[in-house]
Amino acid sequence: MFPFWEVAVAPVLEAAEARRLVEVGALRGENTRLIIDRLGPQTELHVVDPLPDFDPAEHEREFAGQYVFHRDLSLNVLGDLPPMDAALIDGDHNWYTVYNELRLLREVARAHDAPLPLLLLHDVGWPYGHRDLYYDPSNIPEEFRRDWRRAGMEPGKVRLVPFGAGLNPTLANAKVEGGPRNGVRRGLDDFVAEHDRPMRVVVLPIYFGLAIAVEQERLDRQPALAAELDRLESPAGKDQLLRLAEEIRLEALIFQHKIFYDRETSLSRIARRYLGQVKERPAVASATRAGLDELEAQLDAVCRELVLGHVVALGVTRPGPATFAKAYLEAHELFGRHVHAVAADPDGGDLDDLRAGLEALDLADDRVHHTAAEAVVADPAGTLPERVALVLVDEGLADGAVVDLVLDRLAPSGRVAVSAGAAPEAVAAVAAWADRVGAGREDGADGATWYVAGSSNEAGDPVGAGPAGSSADHAEGF
Amino acid sequence: MFPFWTPVIAPVLTAAGARNVVEIGALRGDNTRQIIEHLGPGSVLHVIDPVPGFDPTAHEREFPGRYVFHQALSLDVLGDLPPMDAALVDGDHNWHTVYHELGLLRQVARDAGAPLPVLVLHDVGWPYGRRDLYYDPDTIPAEHRQPHRRAGMRPGRRDLLPEGEGMSQDLCNAEVEGGPRNGVRTALDDFVAEHDRPLRTVVLPLYFGLAIVVEEERLARQPALAAALDRVEGPDGLRRLLELGELLRVRAMAHHHTVARRARDHQARLAARYLDGVTRELSVGRHASDAGLRELRRALDALDPTVVGDVVVVGDGVAAEGAVACAHVLAHDLDRTVRIVEASPTGVEPVRNLLAELDLAAVPVEVVAADDALGAPAPAGPGHALVYVATEPEGGLRQLVDRLVGEVAPDGGVVAGAAAAGAAPRH
Numbered sequence: 001m002f003p004f005w006e007v008a009v010a011p012v013l014e015a016a017e018a019r020r021l022v023e024v025g026a027l028r029g030e031n032t033r034l035i036i037d038r039l040g041p042q043t044e045l046h047v048v049d050p051l052p053d054f055d056p057a058e059h060e061r062e063f064a065g066q067y068v069f070h071r072d073l074s075l076n077v078l079g080d081l082p083p084m085d086a087a088l089i090d091g092d093h094n095w096y097t098v099y100n101e102l103r104l105l106r107e108v109a110r111a112h113d114a115p116l117p118l119l120l121l122h123d124v125g126w127p128y129g130h131r132d133l134y135y136d137p138s139n140i141p142e143e144f145r146r147d148w149r150r151a152g153m154e155p156g157k158v159r160l161v162p163f164g165a166g167l168n169p170t171l172a173n174a175k176v177e178g179g180p181r182n183g184v185r186r187g188l189d190d191f192v193a194e195h196d197r198p199m200r201v202v203v204l205p206i207y208f209g210l211a212i213a214v215e216q217e218r219l220d221r222q223p224a225l226a227a228e229l230d231r232l233e234s235p236a237g238k239d240q241l242l243r244l245a246e247e248i249r250l251e252a253l254i255f256q257h258k259i260f261y262d263r264e265t266s267l268s269r270i271a272r273r274y275l276g277q278v279k280e281r282p283a284v285a286s287a288t289r290a291g292l293d294e295l296e297a298q299l300d301a302v303c304r305e306l307v308l309g310h311v312v313a314l315g316v317t318r319p320g321p322a323t324f325a326k327a328y329l330e331a332h333e334l335f336g337r338h339v340h341a342v343a344a345d346p347d348g349g350d351l352d353d354l355r356a357g358l359e360a361l362d363l364a365d366d367r368v369h370h371t372a373a374e375a376v377v378a379d380p381a382g383t384l385p386e387r388v389a390l391v392l393v394d395e396g397l398a399d400g401a402v403v404d405l406v407l408d409r410l411a412p413s414g415r416v417a418v419s420a421g422a423a424p425e426a427v428a429a430v431a432a433w434a435d436r437v438g439a440g441r442e443d444g445a446d447g448a449t450w451y452v453a454g455s456s457n458e459a460g461d462p463v464g465a466g467p468a469g470s471s472a473d474h475a476e477g478f
Numbered sequence: 479m480f481p482f483w484t485p486v487i488a489p490v491l492t493a494a495g496a497r498n499v500v501e502i503g504a505l506r507g508d509n510t511r512q513i514i515e516h517l518g519p520g521s522v523l524h525v526i527d528p529v530p531g532f533d534p535t536a537h538e539r540e541f542p543g544r545y546v547f548h549q550a551l552s553l554d555v556l557g558d559l560p561p562m563d564a565a566l567v568d569g570d571h572n573w574h575t576v577y578h579e580l581g582l583l584r585q586v587a588r589d590a591g592a593p594l595p596v597l598v599l600h601d602v603g604w605p606y607g608r609r610d611l612y613y614d615p616d617t618i619p620a621e622h623r624q625p626h627r628r629a630g631m632r633p634g635r636r637d638l639l640p641e642g643e644g645m646s647q648d649l650c651n652a653e654v655e656g657g658p659r660n661g662v663r664t665a666l667d668d669f670v671a672e673h674d675r676p677l678r679t680v681v682l683p684l685y686f687g688l689a690i691v692v693e694e695e696r697l698a699r700q701p702a703l704a705a706a707l708d709r710v711e712g713p714d715g716l717r718r719l720l721e722l723g724e725l726l727r728v729r730a731m732a733h734h735h736t737v738a739r740r741a742r743d744h745q746a747r748l749a750a751r752y753l754d755g756v757t758r759e760l761s762v763g764r765h766a767s768d769a770g771l772r773e774l775r776r777a778l779d780a781l782d783p784t785v786v787g788d789v790v791v792v793g794d795g796v797a798a799e800g801a802v803a804c805a806h807v808l809a810h811d812l813d814r815t816v817r818i819v820e821a822s823p824t825g826v827e828p829v830r831n832l833l834a835e836l837d838l839a840a841v842p843v844e845v846v847a848a849d850d851a852l853g854a855p856a857p858a859g860p861g862h863a864l865v866y867v868a869t870e871p872e873g874g875l876r877q878l879v880d881r882l883v884g885e886v887a888p889d890g891g892v893v894a895g896a897a898a899a900g901a902a903p904r905h
Binding site: 125126152153154166204207233239241245256258261263264265266270331362 | 632725748
């Protein structure tokens with residue numbers, strides 16, 4: 001609840017004239033110094049944490065006589081403490097723990113004839129307001145433990161999400177959100193409903209939610225505290241919270257961008273290394289190193305320019321380029337893009353080398369399709385992908401009609417490579433297409449010719465989905 | 479500005495009785511259908527976007543006569559449109575564009591004797607409220623173009639950040655934040671200051687900031703609109719906005735976790751492919767046994783990434799094992815040093831040569847002979863995350879291995895390999 005300190009926690013504790021406080025769940029101990037510095041030398045702070053992320057001995061030395069650390073579960077400790085003026089609750093985020101923490105705080109107060117402490121609870125909003133989290137499920141009696149699983153959460157989804165997706169996928173989260181005895185907010189609500197004196201509860205619905213709960217009697221006695229709560233609920237207070245919330249959101253966004261871009265850089269570096277290895281393998285030896293470097297650069301361009309569609313290899317007597325293209329798609333996990341190999345007789349040996357090469361590189365899967373040229377002519381829509389990003393025209397395919405059918409499907413800015421040994425009919429079909437659409441032409445390695453379709457050829461669709469992992473994933477919606 | 483639609487924009491447009499609306503900048507066209515359906519029959523929505531991320535013809539077919547798409551820059555279009563009841567401005571986020579968009583909207587209204595449209599502007603907060611962004615700097619006249627660069631931004635920093643830091647690193651952002659003629663909010667402020675009739679401006683400081691600007695005359699004529707603005711700024715309205723901001727924050731957070739997790743898994747798969755290649759090359763080249771290298775890889779894969787410390791590979795002729803350890807550190811982008819300890823001084827050179835051959839020199843690596851390692855003081859720092867003993871340690875090597883085992887990181891460091899059975903870690 002650290003970010004709430006200036007805007008809410010400090011002014012409320014001051015107005016409540018809190019002298020003795022307990023903090024349940026201290027994370028890295030950031031609050032300790034803030035509390036003692038702000039509330040002065042008479043402050044007595046008890047911190048309860050079974051697994052502190054800091055060295056409490058340092059605080060004990062620095063704040064000798066003012067600071068008591070309890071390395072234990074809150075429910076084992078709270079009943080034995082003296083009555084508190086205020087309690088900051090940010091420990092185990094589940095109904096059982098929170099409800100009983102509040103109950104123990106009240107019991108101690110009653111036993112000493114003291115008023116209920118001012119209660120500040122973090123995580124009353126999403127995700128744990130109405131869903132239990134168990135840091136250690138075995139700490140919670142079975143009858144109060146909801147069904148849980150280590151899986152992530154998404155806002156608006158009552159159930160957990162699979163496959164490591166969502167928020168906090170490694171924590172033990174209740175399988176279902178909502179319902180009785182589930183979540184921190186529910187723990188507070190149940191406590192307040194049972195409480196025999198009127199209470200005021202103010203909820204600040206930002207940064208996972210902070211609740212401030214205080215007895216009405218205390219507000220009557222401490223008008224400054226009532227005024228602080230009024231301020232937080234006023235338009236000016238809400239405006240201040242809005243600004244704070246936006247600050248917190250932007251900070252997180254920048255952190256997320258950094259992680260995202262660092263990972264992208266790292267991924268592309270390793271992909272390049274892996275592809276460098278592939279270029280040395282016998283499976284692609286039918287292509288030269290220069291030819292494969294060029295193909296990699298063209299595939300990079302296809303991704304960078306968000307050119308939609310699949311890779312089609314026509315002929316494939318030299319399986320090197322098609323094999324490498326599959327390795328490229330695999331390395332970058334562009335699983336939406338497949339490789340379609342079209343040969344005169346795909347099952348009669350024409351594609352055997354390609355199959356063997358893919359096998360050797362552990363790249364053979366159902367994202368490679370082997371099709372007969374005849375079948376393409378008979379049923380283009382049933383055999384060819386709807387959209388093609390890159391075409392490799394090799395020797396061994398002399399049917400200009402097949403070339404035409406594939407080029408009809410070429411995406412704007414799509415690439416076509418015609419190898420030096422390509423059949424004259426195929427060469428002529430590509431040249432005619434290039435003239436018709438005004439495609440750019442470039443000489444490539446090994447006597448190949450590369451063509452680039454215009455950015456808005458007759459296919460004409462605008463750019464849509466980017467490749468998996470492109471920065472489109474992280475568009476921020478300005 | 480899509481998230482503002484339901485709580486803010488829709489009620490404001492309703493209260494304003496808007497029939498003719500222009501949307502500048504439509505992103506993926508997410509809210510087009512919502513807007514058209516909300517405005518109802520007889521209304522017309524003009525959408526302007528030079529590079530739409532969607533197919534506008536679908537909407538044109540679905541809403542004939544009620545949806546007009548203009549694939550052009552806003553400043554080339556707005557002057558030719560009929561007067562509008564409302565304008566949603568979320569196009570190119572710079573002073574020149576926004577200031578002149580507002581100017582054209584007013585000009586068209588004046589020429590037709592119509593009132594100023596209700597103006598709704600996105601991105602009046604950070605980062606582009608006081609800093610220009612140019613989607614394509616060539617479209618902005620030089621005299622209105624701030625010095626700019628593709629570099630990231632951070633709140634509270636006027637200057638752009640060094641490479642690889644901050645938000646929106648790949649966009650053309652003005653070098654400096656603030657000052658005259660810089661940013662969306664400045665353009666709005668300049669427009670408002672020059673406007674010859676009193677205006678009410680409502681600014682909502684969340685999700686990059688939204689501003690609503692309405693002439694007081696219109697508010698006097700349309701009390702429902704004044705009431706709608708009062709509601710947005712009232713306690714309940716603000717509470718809804720707080721909740722909206724939190725929802726956007728946690729949603730982005732959950733999305734980020736999912737994306738990060740996916741990228742981590744991707745990296746693990748890619749690293750495995752690369753390391754398979756390294757292992758194959760080394761065993762084919764007879765540098766080492768395939769089984770031995772696979773055992774080392776298992777030990778490296780099993781290592782808890784949170785355990786701090788280096789990776790030590792020790793033995794007699796461990797070039798291949800050392801190379802695999804280096805390739806692992808590189809492929810997983812780990813913050814670990816690799817220490818390769820050869821039994822004999824003559825073994826050091828072949829290790830270095832192999833690392834160079836496999837292009838692994840970029841990994842922080844230290845290659846030493848056992849005697850030199852024994853003579854040196856214990857390395858400072860957290861100790862070893864992994865000690866991999868590649869060959870049966872004999873003689874002087876035994877002594878060194880014992881010492882290395884004693885230096886294993888107390889929190890989770892491991893010993894593996896040929897001599898692991900004989901050597902127990904300290905903890």
